[in-house]
Structure formats: structure tokens, C-alpha cells
Amino acid sequence: MKYSIFALVLTVFLLWLTLRINETFEAIFAYVSILTVGIFHGSNDISLIRYIKRGSTTNIIKYLVFYVLLVLFTCLIFIKFPLVALIVFVAFSCYHFGEQHFHAQLLLQTIKSQILYVAYGILIFGLLFYFNQDDTSQVIYELTQVNLSEVTYQAFLILGIVLTAVFGFLNRKNFKVEVEFFKEIFLLVLFALLFKLASLLWAFAIYFIVWHSMPSLRDQIESLHGQINSRTIIKYIKSSLIYWLISVIGLVIVYYISQGLELQFITLFFAFLAAITIPHVIVMFFLNKK
Numbered sequence: 434m435k436y437s438i439f440a441l442v443l444t445v446f447l448l449w450l451t452l453r454i455n456e457t458f459e460a461i462f463a464y465v466s467i468l469t470v471g472i473f474h475g476s477n478d479i480s481l482i483r484y485i486k487r488g489s490t491t492n493i494i495k496y497l498v499f500y501v502l503l504v505l506f507t508c509l510i511f512i513k514f515p516l517v518a519l520i521v522f523v524a525f526s527c528y529h530f531g532e533q534h535f536h537a538q539l540l541l542q543t544i545k546s547q548i549l550y551v552a553y554g555i556l557i558f559g560l561l562f563y564f565n566q567d568d569t570s571q572v573i574y575e576l577t578q579v580n581l582s583e584v585t586y587q588a589f590l591i592l593g594i595v596l597t598a599v600f601g602f603l604n605r606k607n608f609k610v611e612v613e614f615f616k617e618i619f620l621l622v623l624f625a626l627l628f629k630l631a632s633l634l635w636a637f638a639i640y641f642i643v644w645h646s647m648p649s650l651r652d653q654i655e656s657l658h659g660q661i662n663s664r665t666i667i668k669y670i671k672s673s674l675i676y677w678l679i680s681v682i683g684l685v686i687v688y689y690i691s692q693g694l695e696l697q698f699i700t701l702f703f704a705f706l707a708a709i710t711i712p713h714v715i716v717m718f719f720l721n722k723k
């Protein structure tokens with residue numbers, strides 16, 4: 434079965450599940466899935482760098498040091514200039530989500546297709562934030578001390594819709610033939626419904642796991658090992674385990690820090706996600722260019 438059909442069926446099932454569980458279960462499922470599959474899909478960046486740089490004589494330790502410094506630098510920017518850091522994080526994330534959605538559906542990677550990636554990411558985050566305004570505003574306020582008004586969310590969503598429509602149209606000759614326009618629209622309506630019914634964290638988790646992390650894991654295993662089977666999956670898990678463990682330990686430390694601060698855990702959770710995500714987005718950018 435094509436992955437996108439599986440993801441579609443799974444999303445409909447999760448929509449049904451959302452109607453049946455309460456917010457506590459949503460939060461438990463969200464944290465567990467983000468901490469396992471979500472963090473795992475970003476835990477193999479060093480192997481991916483080795484793959485991207487194969488043939489190069491540069492020592493991999495150099496990349497590891499650079500990677501760790503980038504994580505620390507992101508943390509520092511979040512502390513010193515939180516608004517700038519948040520805007521950069523959301524912009525990178527929009528590109529990254531859009532890239533995962535479209536890169537295999539387009540024939541060529543051009544400036545127009547890259548703007549489509551950003552546009553689609555804006556549309557997805559626009560729907561997520563628009564339908565969960567209060568919770569989003571609270572997290573953003575705790576991170577940056579900035580209070581966003583309803584108009585900002587409307588404008589962000591409209592920007593996503595317009596840019597996706599315009600750049601989807603401008604890329605029309607660049608799409609592979611099998612791209613189904615109506616399936617894409619149906620998906621967006623499904624996301625809108627899901628994001629409206631689910632809590633912010635659960636809605637984010639469903640998109641992040643089903644539509645981003647799982648297809649990204651599949652692409653990464655294919656790039657690194659040529660094919661997907663139990664042997665290559667185990668190989669991938671083995672080489673990711675140590676980085677995954679370091680990330681989870683980092684998050685446990687963040688949890689204990691949050692106990693002493695007057696912040697919600699979810700706020701620090703997103704800040705933590707940002708710190709480990711920005712270097713990952715850069716690695717995936719170069720992997721997809723290959």
C-alpha cells in the first residue's frame with residue numbers, strides 16, 4: 434500500500450479516536466508519540482551527515498562538534514532574543530514540513546518549489562494555530578512575552594492559503610503526473626477538522642508523527658541503506674539510539690528545570706523541540722538536495 438493512503442486512513446482513525454478520548458489521554462499519547470517516533474526521526478543526523486559527505490576527508494567529529502554547538506547556539510538565541518528565535522524556528526519548520534510533503538511529488542527542486550514548501554508549511558501551522566488560538570497564544574506569550582491577536586492568526590492562515598494556491602499553480606508543470614489535486618484538498622479539510630477537535634499538542638503530534646516523522650524515517654532509511662526491511666530498520670534504530678537517549682535525558686532535565694519556573698511544561702517542551710530541530714532541518718535540507 435502507498436504510504437500516503439496508509440497515513441490518510443490512520444488520520445481518519447485518529448480523528449475518530451480524538452472524539453472518544455479526553456484531554457489527559459490526548460496529552461499522554463502526544464508526549465509518548467513525539468518522544469518516541471518524533472524524536473527518533475531526528476536522531477540519525479550524524480549518519481546522514483556521513484552519507485551526505487561520503488568521500489569527503491573532513492573528520493565527522495568536526496560535524497558532531499558543529500552540530501552540538503548549533504543546538505547550544507539555538508538555546509542561547511531563545512534566551513536572549515526569544516521573538517527572533519521563534520520566528521526563525523517557525524520559518525524553518527514551515528520549510529521543513531512543506532519539503533517533506535512535496536519533495537517526492539515534484540520533478541525538479543527550484544526556487545518556486547521551495548517557496549511552495551514554505552507556503553504549505555505556513556498553511557499547516559496556520560490551521561493548527563488558528564484552531565487552537567488560546568493555547569498557542571499562551572505558549573508564545575510565555576516564550577516571548579508577546580501577545581498575539583486573533584487577526585495575526587487569521588492573516589497567517591490566509592497567507593498560507595494564498596501562497597499555497599499561487600505557488601501550487603506556478604509549479605503545475607513541475608508536479609509528477611500522479612499527484613492528485615482533490616486528495617490534497619481533502620487532506621487539508623481533514624487536517625482543519627482534526628486541528629479544531631483536538632487539543633493543540635495532540636493535533637501537532639498527529640501531524641508531526643503521521644505526516645512528517647514516519648515518511649521522513651522511511652526516506653532516511655532508504656537513503657542510508659537502499660531499502661526498508663527488518664534488517665535496515667534495526668540498523669537505523671541501533672545507530673540512532675544514543676542520540677535519542679541524549680535528547681530524552683535532555684528533556685528530563687528540562688522537565689526538572691520547569692518545576693522551579695513559573696512556566697507550563699509545554700512551553701519548555703516546544704523550546705526544547707526548537708533547539709534540537711534547527712540543526713536537523715539543516716541536515717535534511719542537504720539530504721533532500723542530494
Ligand SMILES: CC1=C(/C=C/C(C)=C/C=C/C(C)=C/C=O)C(C)(C)CCC1
Binds near residue numbers: 522526527561
Ligand atoms: C505547535 C506550536 C508551536 C510551533 C512548533 C513548531 C514550529 C514545531 C516544529 C517542529 C519540527 C519542524 C520538527 C522537525 O522535525 C509554537 C510556535 C512553539 C507555539 C505553540 C504550538
